Amino acid sequence: MPGFFVYEYVHKEGRRAEVRTVLHRAECRWCREGRGHPLNPGLKLGLGRWHGPFDAYPAALSAADAIAAPRCCQACHPA
Numbered sequence: 001m002p003g004f005f006v007y008e009y010v011h012k013e014g015r016r017a018e019v020r021t022v023l024h025r026a027e028c029r030w031c032r033e034g035r036g037h038p039l040n041p042g043l044k045l046g047l048g049r050w051h052g053p054f055d056a057y058p059a060a061l062s063a064a065d066a067i068a069a070p071r072c073c074q075a076c077h078p079a
């Protein structure tokens with residue numbers, strides 16, 4: 001099923017923690033329709049969660065933007 005997902009996660013750097021978002025296509029190997037990659041450490045630690053599916057890129061973008069300025073996945077290039 002085509003579509004877009006937003007991955008929200010907590011990036012930790014020393015004492016600082018920052019919420020970040022990444023846009024993915026549903027079929028991306030890091031997304032797998034919101035199931036994520038089995039090796040993703042954030043999911044194992046409970047630091048990440050998925051939003052979606054979204055039918056179109058602009059909908060995913062605005063949902064992500066409401067949380068934190070998103071970046072695009074370098075594997076699936078959703079933009």
Ligand SMILES: [Zn+2]
Pocket residue numbers: 023024025028029030031073074075076077
């Ligand atoms: Zn991706």
